[in-house]
Amino acid sequence: MTSILNNAGAISALQTLRSIGSSIATTQGQVSSGSRIQTASDNAAYWSISTTMRSDSMAISAVADALSFAAAKADTAYAALDAVIDVLGEFKSRLVMAREGGVDKGKIQKELEQLKREVQSMAHSASFSGENWLNTDIANIYDFDLNKASSASAFVRAASGGVAVRAMDFHLSAVSLFNSTGGGLLQADARDLETLGGMRRFSSDEPLISDSTVYDGSHGSGWMLPEGSAGGPGIFYLDDFPVGSPLDFTVPGAQISFDIILDKEASNPNNYSGTAAELEELPGPYYLGYPKPITITKADVDAFDPSLGGVITTNTEFAAVLNSVLNVEGAYVSANYGHYVPPGSGSWIHNPKMMSIQTLQAHGDGSYVEIANLSSVGVSAGGLKESFDFGSRGSGMELYFEDFIVHEDGENLDGVEINFTFSVNGGPATSHSFNRTYVNELLGKDSGKVETAEEMAILLHSLIDADWPDLIIEATSPSTIMMKSDPATDRKWGSGTRIEFDSIRVNIEPIPTINFLAIDIATNPDKLSTYIDYIEIATERIIEGAATLGAFQNRIDMQSAFTSKLMFSLDKSIGRLVDADMNEASTRLKALQTQEQLGIQSLQIANSNSENVVLLFR
Template identity: 25%
Template sequence: MTSLLTNNAAMTALTTLKSINTQLDMTSNRVSTGQRVSSAADNAAYWSIATTVRTDNASLSAVKDSLGLGSSAVDTTYNGLNSIITDLQNMRAKLQTALQPGVDRAKVQTEITAIQSKMKATADSSVSSGQNWLSVDSSAANTAYQATQSVIAGFSRSTAGAITYSRINVEVSNIKLYDVNAASASVPATEAQVAGSTSLTGTSAFTAGTADFSAASAKQVNFTINLNGSKTQNIKLDATTLGAAVKDLAKVTTDEVLSAINNQIAASTGANSVKGLVAASLDTQGRIVLKTTTAAAASTINVDVVAATGGNALVDIGFGTTAGLAVVAGKGTDAGTSNAKGILDTVDGTTSQSINSINISALSGTTGDATLATLISQVDKAISSVTNAGTKLGANKTQIDGQKTFVDTLMKANDRTIGILVDADVEEESTKLKALQTQQQLAVQALSIANGASANVLSLFR
């Protein structure tokens, strides 16, 4: 039937043309952007994942930059230390020369003074990105000073979305050579603590990141905390004690283990209670740590592994599995003071001179020779201390370089993940584009023919 009011053929052709145009627009967008998922409308799940990974990669890029700056600072400091070690060796040689009979020690002192000036200049100029770790000012007035410099080394996002950063710490207070601060530095009291021998997830209690404490596994952790030699608390982890505290006894997490330990500590009562006096946590290596809440030399803590009960098998969470095995006790320290000066400007108690202020011009006779021998020994100790500082920096450098390589590899892996999720197959899309263009032309022709049908009908009335 042919109708003047309704052109079914034209409507069908128009619908087909619209569908083809929609597909053509989508394919053209994929070809032009190189992505098959360029917005949430294309695939909400893939777009969300890819956006999160891109955000993580941006954070990793910032971490990589931080590692680069940290590496530069470590390199600069390390080169300064190497140069100063050579200067100290020259100074020791000059002092040994001054031991020889008939040597003009005033002239030797002129050379020593030059070496001292060079070492100070080297330390003062060992600056990278505005940071100097060899020549510092640790006085209270200098709020910019940090005894420990932290280099951001890693970025991670938990399943809950929590973001954490790992750090590589450089102990500037242990490698500094000169310090403007003439006062004694305050050293805070420390807590007593005991750490496991290995990461919690690497112990026999855990497999694939979780621990099976179900009744069928018959696993049990059993140890006693002894605090200050007088207060004790037994910690027992098994199917019974964990039953109401964890989501799945067959897949107990490290967080749930820590919570269970801290809950049992908090529930302790009586005169020997350790409630509020000790807490469990994980250190940067993932090891379980038991630490007192009081910082003082009087704070002591140790852990004794005890036998399992009820026919269960004793398993390790870092404190061993042999009953009666006492973990080495941890002991706190009292607050105190320490010399704030650096390796080269600290005055030696025997010679009353620092490396930076050694002066032999007035030394003479047997007494002078004895003082020279002591000064040589002092320089030897300084060489050893500076060498140790270089060793510590070398370890930091190795850490930073290794982390830079890892972060770079991780960023590339993330890029591949994004590509798998959202990148378009250019060959496939270009082929599809040509096919759709052909279909579009045919659909336009079909619509044109359908629209011409009314003219054929009018010819019947001529």
């Protein structure tokens, strides 16, 4: 029906044209932006996810930049370490050269000083953007919380919506050559436990390398394992050799006769130099000792040394002749007595009158030596006399206490660990260990420090009592601790008794105890061998640090590669959510444009009918 009030065809065509126009605008937006979802109104869920992921992608891009920054710092430090290792090789070669006779050590020291400065220069120059890993300023370089250099390595979003930035840490104690508070690889290691409260001792006045495995002096310095301490052997002294009156055994019938009695136990208080109470606590039976009649004649003198011609003129000759007869019986004679004049001068003055006789404790657990029934014919007794003496009952070891700290040990939260074995009187050794945590819990501290002899005694009791309940451990002064067997239960005498620390191991040793910059072969030529050992240890520590740094560099490279892949993956995932399919969008746009043209033509046709009606009124 034709109406002058409504043009239904035009209205329908106009509505269609409007719908097509809206679709064209949407499709043109997708084609021009490349995005299927541009605003929250397009798809709230997808828009929210894509917007968050784009934000995360920017954060991950920042992580990639941080990794590049960390790689630059690590590369700088590694280049310097590699160069320092080469310089230390030159340094060691100069030290080896200085061992040759006739070499001017003063001139070599001048070369060493220049090499020291070169190492310092390399360490100071190894800086990137103001950060230096080889020349550090760390209050406590052994504290892993303080000595770490951190770099962002990952940006993580949890399922709960929380985010976190993960970091990779590198501990500068592995590569720092010089630290302002000490502890760098070319500085003395402040964690040196020194004598371990007296459990071990110096092998020289100034140890250069703290190493509990050094016990035979082969390093020239360092630490020695403490020798076991035993009760003293029975020994008595003779001070009456007839100086100037030779013992002439060429006289017919000349001889010296006596009985030697060895390793006898004390059978009554009168024969014991200690207290009667100690003897009364120990029931018999008692060992009566090993007796042997001894006769010295010209034949014995000739058997020892025919060049003497049967005549003994000095106490050292007489001691040697006696030893040739008595050693096999279990006694030892010495005449090496005297003193330095002046003290400490190295000039030894021999005492020509003095000798001593002691038991070798070859026949039992006693420690007794006696000369009895002494007589001489045609010759004097050479200063011998009837006498006896006991050694000490039981074992005893006096520790000379020095305070020490059991330090932190990197990732090992329990700190430095000390292991050792302990035995009494040759019994099966027991194994013991302690660390920083053990010391702190035992003494109620957080410093790891054993400060007094009393605290050291407490520590030793806690370690040893369970296996050796009869051992007495007590602080006898602020600087000494006595460890001894209880005479009420230990009936052994003399050198046959023994208290012994052995196999002492500290997990961080060997460590240097001097500074690289303090090496001076001109002033200390006698320490040349130990300087070489020190450089070897220091070089090994730096090589280990460079290896650790190389592993860190490799991790940075792997994390950087992963981060790049992750960023690509995120971009791809975002695209899948919001990017438009350009082939589809362009084809759709073309179709909509065609529909728009047809809609316009339809609107024109619909409007043409209305114009015909209007003509009727003209």
